[in-house]
Amino acid sequence: MIEAADTDGQGATSVYAGNAVTESRQAPHRLRRFARFAAAAALVGVVAYCAGFFVFLADVSAFRTPTTDRQADGIVVLTGGYSRVDEAVRLLDAKKGERLLISGVHPSASPAVLAKAFAVDEDRFDCCIDIDHEALDTIGNATQTAEWARDNGFSSLLVVTNDYHMPRSLLELGDAMDGIELIPHAVVASQRDPESAEAQADRYRVLFGEYLKYSAARLRTLVTPHAGSSSTFAKASLSPSE
Structure with a gap:
């Protein structure tokens, strides 16, 4: 009974150790995946911000149209x-x-x-x-x-x-x-x-x-x-x- 208990204990230890090794191997993979996601999001943000600049330029050009016929208070x-x-x-x-x-x-x-x-x-x-x-x-x-x-x-x-x-x-x-x-x-x-x-x-x-x-x-x-x-x-x- 004592040997069986010892064997079970060793098996449990082996399982936990295996889980720890698996987690340690997956951590760099998750980190790389997060880094790729962050880089893609940053790129999308930069592209969107640059596109906004062209919209801004269009707005500025539109304001060049004279409004001297308008009257205000x-x-x-x-x-x-x-x-x-x-x-x-x-x-x-x-x-x-x-x-x-x-x-x-x-x-x-x-x-x-x-x-x-x-x-x-x-x-x-x-x-x-x-x-x-x-x-x-x-x-x-x-x-x-x-x-x-x-x-x-x-x-x-x-x-x-x-x-x-x-x-x-x-x-x-x-x-x-x-x-x-x-x-x-x-x-x-x-x-x-x-x-x-x-x-x-x-x-x-x-x-x-x-x-x-x-x-x-x-x-x-x-x-x-x-x-x-x-x-x-x-x-x-x-x-x-x-």
Whole structure:
């Protein structure tokens, strides 16, 4: 009986040892299979992200279509790019909106300086142009614009910025406000295609950089709602003290 018990014990030990060997042999196989799966998933992600860049390029191209026939309650221009403010002032002069907000102006730039820089009549500046000195980026532009539109009771806005910046601007503005129609009016740095390969490369670098920012903004707006702002807007004044 003792020998039988010993034999059974040895058999059990042999079975457990065999299972351990089998598990140890299967572990590298599982690891390789997981690595292949992860590599395939990463490749699919990269391909999808690159495909999204081409969709982004199509969107940017679509914004080049003029919208000067459209009229809105107000006009907002996001500073920082080629001829944006000049175009926004032209739209205001053409009565495409009741008021103009210049968002993202450096704190040192007074209304008087801006009026001179953009050749705006001082009376026109006093009556119809507001300045936002608070916004430091596109998120800030959206926050300040939402407050301005709400304070003025506007239900539609002409959005003026460069074509490559328009998708992210509309995304941030739309996230910051509800019930306001956003009408894009893109400013294109050059109406002609770049003539040199270097100029084309520079433009695509700018576009891809903006695509990265747009992707990050889209992810953020999906995860975290825009908090808004408590800022208020004062009418621009061209008093002698300025």
